[in-house]
Amino acid sequence: MIPQVPNVAQFGGDTISWVFQILFTLLFVVFVFYGQRIQMYVMIREVENSLLRLKVFRDEGRKTAISTIKELGKPKEDPTNRVDQFLEYVAFAPESMDPTGIVWKLEHLLDVEEARYKDEVKLMAPEADETQLNNIEGTLVSAQALNLIYKVIRHFYVLGKKTLSLYIIMQIQMVLPLIMREAEAWASALKAFTLGQPIGDGAGALVAAKLMHGHEIRKIAKDMVAATVSIEDRTAYVLKAEGPGANVAKPGEAIKQIIEENEGKIATIIVIDAAQKLEGEKPGDVAGGVGVAIGGPGVEQYKVEESVLKYKIPVNAFIIKEDIGDAVSTMRKEIFDAIDTVIERIKGLILERTKGGDSIIIAGIGNSVGIGQ
Amino acid sequence: MSEATETTGTREAKQPTRRFSSFLIAVVFVLLALSIIALMQAFDMYRNNPKSMDYVTFMMIGLIGLALSTYMLLQTRKKVLQITLAIQPVTTTVLCQKCGFKNIREFQRGDYIFKEAEPCPRCNEKTTIASIIREVKEKEKVREERI
Numbered sequence: 194m195i196p197q198v199p200n201v202a203q204f205g206g207d208t209i210s211w212v213f214q215i216l217f218t219l220l221f222v223v224f225v226f227y228g229q230r231i232q233m234y235v236m237i238r239e240v241e242n243s244l245l246r247l248k249v250f251r252d253e254g255r256k257t258a259i260s261t262i263k264e265l266g267k268p269k270e271d272p273t274n275r276v277d278q279f280l281e282y283v284a285f286a287p288e289s290m291d292p293t294g295i296v297w298k299l300e301h302l303l304d305v306e307e308a309r310y311k312d313e314v315k316l317m318a319p320e321a322d323e324t325q326l327n328n329i330e331g332t333l334v335s336a337q338a339l340n341l342i343y344k345v346i347r348h349f350y351v352l353g354k355k356t357l358s359l360y361i362i363m364q365i366q367m368v369l370p371l372i373m374r375e376a377e378a379w380a381s382a383l384k385a386f387t388l389g390q391p392i393g394d395g396a397g398a399l400v401a402a403k404l405m406h407g408h409e410i411r412k413i414a415k416d417m418v419a420a421t422v423s424i425e426d427r428t429a430y431v432l433k434a435e436g437p438g439a440n441v442a443k444p445g446e447a448i449k450q451i452i453e454e455n456e457g458k459i460a461t462i463i464v465i466d467a468a469q470k471l472e473g474e475k476p477g478d479v480a481g482g483v484g485v486a487i488g489g490p491g492v493e494q495y496k497v498e499e500s501v502l503k504y505k506i507p508v509n510a511f512i513i514k515e516d517i518g519d520a521v522s523t524m525r526k527e528i529f530d531a532i533d534t535v536i537e538r539i540k541g542l543i544l545e546r547t548k549g550g551d552s553i554i555i556a557g558i559g560n561s562v563g564i565g566q
Numbered sequence: 567m568s569e570a571t572e573t574t575g576t577r578e579a580k581q582p583t584r585r586f587s588s589f590l591i592a593v594v595f596v597l598l599a600l601s602i603i604a605l606m607q608a609f610d611m612y613r614n615n616p617k618s619m620d621y622v623t624f625m626m627i628g629l630i631g632l633a634l635s636t637y638m639l640l641q642t643r644k645k646v647l648q649i650t651l652a653i654q655p656v657t658t659t660v661l662c663q664k665c666g667f668k669n670i671r672e673f674q675r676g677d678y679i680f681k682e683a684e685p686c687p688r689c690n691e692k693t694t695i696a697s698i699i700r701e702v703k704e705k706e707k708v709r710e711e712r713i
Contacts, residue, residue, distance in 0.1 A: 213604070213627060388675050390656055391698050399679065406680055437678035523656050523700040563698055565680035 233359045236366045240350050243369050244343070250380045251343040254336030255280065257383045261332050265325045266318020275317050279333055280340040300492045310334075324389065327438025331386035331562060335521070338379045342372060375517055382521035386439055391563030393476075393519040393528050397465040397486075400511075400535050401433035401557025402566050410566055414450055416442035418566055425540055426549040427460070436561030444556050445493025449500045451554055457504030460551035462497070463511065463539055466558040467528075470514035477527030478514040479534050481542070486510035487558050509542055511535050524563075594638045601631030654700045661696035662686035673698060 224231070255276060262272045284306050287298040314321075314330045321329060346365060353362035385392050391399065405420035412435070413419040419432040430451045434442035452459055466486040470476060485501075485508055487494040501508050513531045539555065547553060605628035611621035656673040660683045667688045683693045 212600070216600070388673065389678060390673060390700075391679055402680060437681070523654075524698065525702050526699045527702075529697055529699045563678045565678050 229359055230357070233353075233357065233362055236359075236362045237350070237354060240346070240353070240362065240366055240369065243373055244346055244350055246373070247339070247343040247346055247376055250376050251336075251339045253380060254339040254383055257387055258329075258332050258336040261329055261387045262318045265321045265329060267320040268317060269319075272317045275313065276333070276336075279313055279317075280337050282337065296492055296495045299490060303490060303492065324438035327440050328386050328389045328562060331439030331560075332383060335379050335382040335386055339376060339383075342376050342379070346372065378518040378521050381518065381523075385521070385523045386562060389437060389439075389563050390523040392521055392560055393515045393524050394467050394521060395524065395559045395561055395564050396467040396513040396515070396528050396532065396535075397557040397559040398433045398436065398561045398564050399524075399529075399532050399557065399559075400465045400539075401431050401555060402436070402561075402564050403532060403536060404429070404539075404555060404557075405431040405433070405566055414443050414447035416440050417444060417447040419447065419451065420566075424553075424555075425543050427543055427547055428550075428552045429543075429555050430552070431555045431557070433557040433564075433566060434559070434561040436564040436566055439560055439562035441489070441558075441560050443493060444487060444558050445496035448497050448554055448556055452500045452504060452506065455552055457506065458552060459504070459506050460547040460553050461543075462501065462506055462508045462554045462556065463542065464497075464508065464556045464558060465511045465513070465535055465539075467515055467520055468512035469520075470516055472516075474514050475527065476515045476519050476525060477531040479511060479531050479538065480514065481509065481511050481538060484508060484510050486512055487556075507546070509546070511538060590638075591642060594635050594642070597631055598635035598639070601628045601635060604628035604631060654702055656698060656700050658695055659697040659699075660684070660693045662689060662691055662693045664691040665689045667693070668696075669693070 258276050258279075259273055262268065262276065266272070284302065287295055287302060289295055310330055310333075311326070314326050314333065318326065318329050346369075349361060349365040352358075353365070382392065384390075404422055404424070405418075408420040408422050408431075410418050410420050413432065416435050417432055418435045419430055422429045422431050432444065432447050432451070434440040434444070448462065464484075464486045466488060468480075468486065468488075470478065485494045485497045487497065497508070500506075513528060513535065515525075515528055519525055519528060543553060604624045608621040608624035608628055611618070611624065657670055658673045658677045660669040660671070661667070665686060665688050667686050669687075677695055677698060679695055679698055681695045683695050685691065686693050
């Protein structure tokens with residue numbers, strides 16, 4: 194069973210031949226008993242290489258956040274300590290053993306978190322205006338995501354090395370390509386937020402912005418804007434998060450408010466959002482369907498679902514497909530080009546599903562960074 | 567304008583130097599020495615009896631060992647790796663609503679979609695930023711698209 198070096202027998206007395214024979218035997222024994230360990234070291238090395246890349250991303254995020262705050266906020270003190278504290282910020286989800294009322298508990302926590310973020314950013318960058326404050330917050334959130342990814346991978350790497358457990362290392366090594374894609378996406382998000390460029394996630398907001406541009410804008414709910422637009426002889430209430438600062442606001446609250454203002458007399462609601470594409474699909478592909486297409490923790494989606502159920506209002510959705518990298522980095526051409534397609538499809542849907550004189554709601558969901566109204 | 571130029575090219579970041587154990591380097595050197603000995607043995611055998619093909623085994627072992635040890639030695643070089651973050655160019659399109667004049671330029675900090683921009687050079691009317699986009703040059707995926 195032990196592999197033999199061919200023809201070695203012919204030089205039986207030869208020392209070199211014996212050395213090679215012994216080496217081959219040793220190699221065989223080593224692979225039988227330590228094969229798994231060698232495999233583990235190869236995996237550890239792979240995780241280590243990715244970890245070094247993640248560390249560079251994390252440091253880049255921290256550095257970008259500090260330099261942006263210094264440049265836009267002109268703080269009197271060095272913001273480094275505050276940025277470091279922000280990167281380590283933790284938030285606890287509400288207890289779900291008794292799920293009754295958990296949505297409102299979660300909403301309250303999210304409100305507290307947002308207020309806390311805004312206060313922190315204001316303290317770090319006292320000279321920045323509202324738009325710049327929102328963009329700095331976006332940059333800090335990206336840096337925070339990179340910091341978290343780095344720390345989680347480092348945790349499994351160190352734990353795997355300490356315990357020498359193949360399974361700990363293996364589970365992180367297997368998902369590493371997906372994690373690296375996400376980290377690279379957040380790394381490119383840094384530049385978009387720092388410079389205030391529109392991102393892929395803002396596709397829904399851009400559809401609404403195009404529809405409401407040139408009409409009278411009013412503020413509705415928190416950080417949301419709405420305009421009353423006449424489309425195909427229908428009254429459309431178009432709404433989006435207020436731009437051009439980084440903002441996702443509360444679209445659910447705004448939709449609920451408009452439904453209540455109209456005493457439920459809304460013929461249909463159309464929600465437009467960016468959505469994760471499957472591999473093989475093209476970025477910027479548009480799909481239509483039904484339901485409340487609002488991402489995030491689910492609070493806003495829940496509010497809309499409650500209101501439409503009360504008044505039995507049909508909800509339609511359009512999604513613009515993109516991957517995670519496109520969602521948080523500067524809007525690519527294909528996604529921008531999809532905006533006009535969505536507007537055409539909205540008009541078609543309105544003509545097919547509503548009558549002249551009806552009232553409808555068109556909600557553009559997504560981050561309004563770099564998108565005015 | 568300096569902001570705009572930052573949006574093209576690549577960003578580079580230095581990565582810490584990787585260290586290797588002296589034990590590993592010693593093993594690599596032993597492998598290198600054995601490979602050289604195997605090659606010398608193959609040469610001796612060929613010189614003594616060129617018609618016999620026995621030298622081939624030693625020559626192969628020697629060459630494989632030599633390639634392996636050289637590769638491992640090259641890997642242990644104390645080089646500072648560079649990690650690059652590719653940044654695609656971002657362009658802003660300024661459009662005159664009146665005469666349709668279009669100006670495509672590099673993105674500048676402060677630009678946002680529907681922002682009022684510089685007056686139109688053709689009709690002197692107000693212009694607005696119509697788009698801010700990133701162009702991605704995808705590698706050819708002919709086979710993938712066919713599926």
